Amino acid sequence: MINEQTLQKIHQTYGVENWGAGYFSVNTLGNMVVHPIPGASDPSQIVHTHQANSGIDLKKLVDQIVHEKGMKLPLTLRFPQILTNQLRKLSDAYQEAIKLFEYRGQHYPVFPMKVNPRKEVVEAFLADSSRCRVGLECGSKPELFAAVALDQAPESLLICNGFKDESFLRLATLAMKAGKQVVIVVEKLNELKMLLRVAAETKMCPYIGLRAKLYSRGSGKWASSGGDSAKFGLTTSEIMQCIRLLHEQKVEDKLRLLHFHIGSQITDIKRVKNAMKEAARVYAKIYQLGLKVQYLDIGGGMGVDYDGSKTRFESSMNYTVQEFANDAVYQILAVCDEEEVPHPNLVTESGRMMTAYHTVLVTSIRDEIETFADDEPEVTIDEDDPQVITELKYLCDEINGKNYVEYHHDALELKDQLHTQFNLGMISIEDRAKGEVLFWEVCARALKESEASRFPDEEFEDVKRVLAAKYLCNFSLFRSAPDSWAIGQLFPIVPLHRLHESKKDFATLVDVTCDSDGKIDKFVDLKDVKETLELPAFRKNEDYYLGIFLVGAYQEVMGNQHNLFGMPNEAQVVIETDGSYTIKCLVPGSEIQDMVQFARYDSDGLVSQFQAKLDAQVSKGNLSPHDAELALNSYRGAAKWNTYLE
DSSP states (O other): OOOHHHHHHHHHHHOHHHHSTTSEEEOTTSOEEEOSSOOOSOGGGHHHHHHHSOOEEHHHHHHIIIIISOOOSSEEEEOHHHHHHHHHHHHHHHHHHHHHHTOOSOEEEEEETTTOOOHHHHHHHHTTHHHHOOEEEEOSHHHHHHHHHSOOOTTSEEEEOSOOOHHHHHHHHHHHHTTOEEEEEEOSHHHHHHHHHHHHHHTOOOEEEEEBOOSOOOOSTTGGGSSTTOSSOBOHHHHHHHHHHHHHTTOGGGEEEEEOOOOSSBOOHHHHHHHHHHHHHHHHHHHHTTOOOOEEEOOOOBOOOSSSOOSSSTTOOSSOHHHHHHHHHHHHHHHHHHHTOOOOEEEEOOHHHHHGGGEEEEEEEEEEEOSSOTTOOOOOOOTTSOHHHHHHHHHHHHOOTTTHHHHHHHHHHHHHHHHHHHHTTSSOHHHHHHHHHHHHHHHHHHHHHHHHSSSOOTHHHHHHHHHSEEEEESSOHHHHOHHHHHTOOOOOEEESSOTTOSOEEEEEEEOSSSOTTOEEOOBOOSSSOBSSEEEEOOOTTSOOEEEEESOOSSHHHHOOOGGGOOOOEEEEEEEOTTSOEEEEEEEOOOBHHHHHHHTTOOHHHHHHHHHHHHHHHHHTTSSOHHHHHHHHHHHHHHTTSBSSOO
16 A cells, blocks of 8 residues: 555656546556546545545456456557546536526537547447537548438537538438438538539538638647638638628528637637637628528637646646636627627537547557666676776776766767777777676766756756666557657556556657657656656566556547557446446457458458468478468468457
8 A cells, every 4th residue: 555655756757637637546556547537636635535436446457358358458448438527527618608607509519520430439429419419520421421320419410521522412411311400511612502502403401601711820739720821711702702602592591600610739728719709700790791690610629638737838738628618608708799699509529628538548568678788797897908998997986976977978988989999990899898888887877876966967868868768568659649659749658557666767668560750758747748757667577557548539540550550459448336347348459361451462362372382382392281281270360360469
């Protein structure tokens, strides 16, 4: 059992109470715990509160799935109750703001399927549809095809964004026949002309939305999603042309929605306020032209505090869900009252906020790659050793708390001499190996002295990064956390157990792909971005589970098949009020045959080709028929292996 002081140190190291939103905590065994509803925000109370707030020990859960259910890591853990709770948190925030400011419109959340189109994710939201009026947003024909058949509350919306062709629009008419409230959001003038032509042919005209290209922009990585250079949206003149066309076709009554979006993961609340004012003004002016728009779709953009810093940093945001809702409702209300137009119903597409927390990727640490090994034998000096070796040995033996900076600088110079002399053929490869061991030992001892100092020298941060162990993790970064590689997104990473142990390594993480970019060397921190992660020391032949948190938004659908690594195994877990849990669904990950077929190979054809090669070897007398049959059966069996390390 860990004491309060140890618990506080764990929270300082990993910041669980900062980024976990109450869904994650550390228990008295030093294991990570997940909770279906948020718990206390006070770190000093988090253990005791969560013991009453039903939660489960993630180490025990993974042990059960791995050792009893027989599913191997990597493993995607999905907690659908967190999805439902995030939806209700969003809905309640807007209801509170509507009540507070006496706003006369209603809130209509929609879930953008692009964020995570998995069936179990979408259906978890729709299961709560009647309470929150949650609808769906589609940006492609496959998304729309799925959405057409799914159950929604009658008053919820099915919003169609993105660029469209006639087949997209005809598919949308099928949703109308199924009784859905379909809104086609027009992205360009020609799209509206095509929509009206299809509507005339089918005698079915959906509700129409216009997407405005605002001058206001968001903040963070996706700021370019808004503003004059935005990919989507109509300019003011194009909006006016659309309105004229609607009047000409006498379908102006079908214009029901005005849409805008200023970017994903907005970090600064000031940008939200400016956008709401501008959008509300556009809505008011359009309404005053006689077009009775009923919905104002403010898009997505609500951020997730991945690092827990509550700042404008790219992996954070400087506002709460309630503050975002308050500002949106108030700014729109103020403009509408000034313009004397009705308050529109507010539509939100906050997909990242709704999904990020519900998924944890669990991987295992399989090995440790060190710059120099702890078990290297002590270097002994011979009389005939080169001077560069004897000088490095002297530095190694005599370094202390007063001279470590100077001796480290001397070691750097001697390392250059060592490699220069080797390249000139002046020293042997044995001498080079001996010199490198001594150099890294000097660096390690200098770093130790710096860490013990009251004021550590900043130059040793680079030394720490270089000396950090590389932990080999059984997953593909490109498949399961692609934003870490592609855009430098930070995800919280925490061991699921052994958090209370005092012996720690500083490490970076590498995945199992054959790609030098398959690594994580940036980690969340409250005040900075850490280049190493403090982890319990690796021990061979022991389970070592590592969790990558907040990967529920975009990562699954954006992940690619680099090296033909496929989907990991998956478990969906429901937590009961008494703290027990049910593993509702186990989904096997991709097999080798799945991934070679993805690459357009015919797996049966490969078997036939391999068999032909074996037959040729049998004919030449290089292989017995029995061994050939065994090899063929082994090859067939390998097709059903998981793509990751066993």
